[in-house]
Amino acid sequence: MTPDVTCIGANETVAEAAKKMTDLGVGSLPICGTDEKLKGMLTDRDIVVKVIGAGKDPAQVKAGELAQGEIVTVAADDTAEDILRIMSEHKVRRLPVIDRHVLVGIVAQADVARALPDSKVGDLVEDIST
Incomplete structure (x- = not known):
């Protein structure tokens, strides 16, 4: 897991988010x-596809406008298997x-890959990619 996560405020612009992503x-x-x-x-894909690719101005679109659907999270005490x-x-x-x-924090696919056997990581990559 990566601790000390930086958020983008829902009222901040997508341009500000892109700058934060670049800096971080x-x-x-x-x-x-x-x-x-x-x-x-x-x-970054949301910014490219839903804003720039759609002809919208990143300096005008708020990050919160792109928050959609169910928020999927894990608990701090969840196992790598979970x-x-x-x-x-x-x-x-x-x-x-x-x-x-x-x-x-944020846990990434790479974090899981370091914690589990290669066969399980391969299954994860296949599941996510299909």
Whole structure:
């Protein structure tokens, strides 16, 4: 897990999110509301496809506008096996880690890969990619 996660505020623009992603060297950011609750995840792909590719101005679109659907998370005490199952079921590569409703980190596919045998990691990659 990567601790000390930086959120993008739901009212911040997608352009600001892109700048944060660049500065942090990451491809996604959790979207947090003014209530500090997780609203969703914003990926670099979301920015390209849903904003730039759709002809929208990243300086005008708010990050919160791209928060959609069910927010899939894991608990801070979930096992690597639990995380593997959740990633496979929801076909996601990154999961916010929550401890008592507070965002405490992000666990990525690479984190799981380091914790599990190669065969299980191969299954995860296949599940996510199909």
